[in-house]
Amino acid sequence: MNQLLAIRVFARVVESGSFTKAANSLDLPKTTVSKLIRELETHLGVRLLQRTTRRLTVTADGTSYYQLTNRLLHQLEDIDQGFSKAQGLPRGKIRVDIGGSTATLLVIPALPEFFARYPDIQLDLGVSDRPVDLVSERVDCVIRGGPLGEQLLAVRRLGEVSWSTCATPAYLARHGTPTHPKDLAHHQLVTYHSAASSRQIPARFQRGDERHVVEGKGLISVNESNAQLAAALAGLGIIHTFGYTVKAAIARGELVPILADWQAEPYPFHVLYPPNRHLSNRVRVFIDWLVERFAQID
Incomplete structure (x- = not known):
């Protein structure tokens, strides 16, 4: 044996x-x-x-x-x-679970820099927003956005991201441009619902002491940020999403930001990992790099 x-x-x-x-x-x-x-x-x-x-x-x-x-x-x-x-640098495989837009727009594009720094580390990325059992699925860490409730996992804050509300020029030409969150009641929204609970995530707006929470209706609701972006680009309605998700599309003129003077509180992101599992050096340096990466977000 x-x-x-x-x-x-x-x-x-x-x-x-x-x-x-x-x-x-x-x-x-x-x-x-x-x-x-x-x-x-x-x-x-x-x-x-x-x-x-x-x-x-x-x-x-x-x-x-x-x-x-x-x-x-x-x-x-x-x-x-x-x-x-x-003998040099940390090595081995890290299993990470991460949301779709965070993976495709924030983490994966910057990975060449990470691998240049740590060439002997391999990443196994699970791209999803589903609940993950880190212990049974042998996942080293997960990256999640949103406020945290009571946690049985160890947590490290990565940073926070801003929000953007936008639509295509063609949509705004047909339906008009909202100037107040209350105007969204008369518009089609591409809403976002939780992959875990299927509940709609409301859009929150704040200007000074004035706050509004909008739970609109539209032709389509999605549970993944890349799909929400694709729906907006198809002209299906207005989206309220992370600023980094739509930054490139706005720069290309494919989307137009609206309600820019209404800003919700920034959205926090955290990395979570099992509290009783030994945190290897390769996982530790990856988490440190993630903190650096989130600090670079505009």
């Missing part, structure tokens, strides 16, 4: 709660995962996992063994990272 591999496999099964998920994340056959767990239990002389056709639970001995061996795995990673530092 390869005991170190068996320990790593056992840790992955505990964290994912599934033999199948553990096998997929480790790129191993499920039969190999099962065999290694059986051999580890035989070697230790204790039952680590209780398995039925419907449920997998960790025994008391399994919990103790996981806690002790997990420390060892982290120490081994520290040792590996120490040698990597001695």
